[in-house]
Amino acid sequence: MKRRDLLKAGGVAGILAAAQFPLIRGALAQDRYAKYRGQTVVMSVPAHSHYDAMTKILPDFTAETGIKVELDKIAMNRMKDKQLLEMAKPQGDYDLACYIVMWKTEYVKKDLIVPLEPFFQNPALADPNYDMGDIIKGYLEVQGLVGGPKTYLPGPGARLYGLPYGSETSILAYRKDIFEKHGFKPPQTYGELQKLLAPLREKSGIGALSSRGQAGHQCVHAWLLHLNPLGGQVFDENWNPVFNSPEGVAALKILKEIVDTGPVGVAGYAQGDMINAFLQGQSAMYLDAILIMGLVNDPAKSKIVGQVGYALHPKGVRYASQSGGLGLAIPKNAKNKDAAFLLLQWLTSKAADIKVTQAGGNASRMSTLNNPAILKQFPDFEILKEQLKYVEPDWRPIIAEWDEINIQALGVGVSEALTGKKSPEEGLNSVMPKVTDIMKRGGYLKG
């Protein structure tokens, strides 16, 4: 045996041994980080409960890897402007950027973020134990893939540009104490939900269901929550707007009933107001993102600790819960791309996912949701696991034009229906020409 063969054999044996023995594996991981020790990864993150939880575990990353992390935390609704300006420069300040799912196609279309496969295929950077298949499928596909069918769905042509971190679906939360006191059962269908609203408000003396309602993105989000289970869509297969279909109108009528029987002022509520109304005991139900699960039992923020139960997002003609939330991507003009990838990989690893969940963040991995210690701490995750089966990947059209449609067209029509200025039919019909124009301008429709 020649010396080279011996070394080769030794190397292979070493990697195999490393897989078997955590100590050696740890040493290899240390090597992965050694080159980047002392570098600083700058992250653009929103003021959001998941990223608050992340902040608590970041010191572990720095201690483990020697890579420092600097956060630029700003309000969620101002994040995109700043990111676009930063990412358009020859070299930007951000190495890792948190993005809302709606921005992914626009960022790719503008060539602002890089695909992640080259990093995962680089043995010097990739963690062999990462286990991509363990990441919640619905989250990974919706948050990370671009280039597939309709440009944003999984399928041929789709490439991975980001990883879910703070992704979420919708769930129904209800006040167990109020429901038990008045003999109500959590609604399983939209029919039951509709019948429950008025009596629940009357008997409980508080709003029946908390909801978003502010003009723009907020009220459209609330409407989409009901549109999908009722079988409606924003566009048909050929990109023709069909949101004023009977299903679209029915969803808006239900939302109007929710607003009318909800806490006072729902038509002006953004997400924070809506969450606060539920946490402060001003509504008996909540139907929105699962981040509520990390907030209800925090006595500093909640007056309803221990009084909340969960149920599946009610069924309309089908189960279809929200898909969306936040993810992380590496800007093309990042200074420290490799170090940023190492942080991204570490944050979304099995161990760190458990840590961030324990700190009040959203789980991104099935292994976290199946972890006995986590289930003991959060027994309600059993219902979340069930809900995740119904995540709708095509919950909203994640095309580059969506922001404009969402905020400047639908956001006006839906809002005007909620305040009673227009009927639900009129509200949706009134913005049809504007949405059609936007789709023509984007090249989706001829004209």
Place this chain on the structure above:
Amino acid sequence: MAMTPAPHSSARTAWFFILPAAIIMLAAGLYPVISAIRLGFYDWSMGTPWAQARWTGWTSFQIVFGDPAVWRSLWTTLKFAAVSVSAEMFLGVALALALEGNIRGMAFFRTLFILPMMVAPIAVGLTWRYLFDAQFGPINALLAVFGVAAKGWLADETLAFAAIIVSDIWQWTPFVFIMVIAGLASIDSSVLEAARIDGARWWTLTRRVKLPMIAHVLAITLVMRLIDAFRVLEVIYVLTFGGPGDSTEVLSMYIYKTAFIGQKLGAASAISVLLLAVVMFLTWLALRMSNPLADGENGQ
């Protein structure tokens, strides 16, 4: 024999001293305006290289001027500016007249009254959002004391419009107050004394002597407030984001949405040019009433 400097030499010296300031003013003032007008002729989206910007000629201007949403938001802006600036001028002048004398403790009150002006607009928006909150806001709590049912201030078109006006009046009345009180302090006391000897009472003294003598200050204050009222964005962004519907969508909010949400920088620039034209017209109108830069008026 001493040389007498030629007249054109002193003019040259004057230019020499004025030129640096003039260049800076031109660069700081004109360059952004010219850039905005130029951008109006292109279709450009943020995050893409300028080289990818597409020349569209007058198209953006044509689309913008034919867009009913632009005229609707301009009308909302005019209403907002008319109501809020009128109220601010009236309250600011009234407060200044009430607090102009050497009354004990007035220094404290003057300081107190100008505090809102120093608060950052985003903080003002957040503060008023809390005050107007339907569930937890002190305004509804106060109404409840008098048996009035809780109102969704930011969820109703009329109430939301009133809310943005109230917050603007709260923040900017102090500016009018401080300008007017400075103007009143500069009035020659012998003029006031003469008027009093002639038998003028408080109302006559105010209407016939004080207000005409500070007309220039009032005009400049009005112009500055009008310009600011047309540019207001942050407070409305936080309070209502232009809603419910588009009831509080002032022109600057519409420009913001067109630029940063619609990603139509060219169209947003075209609307900005419209906004600039409207503000310039109103400024010209206000200065026609009393122009402090004109010579020989009011003996000054």
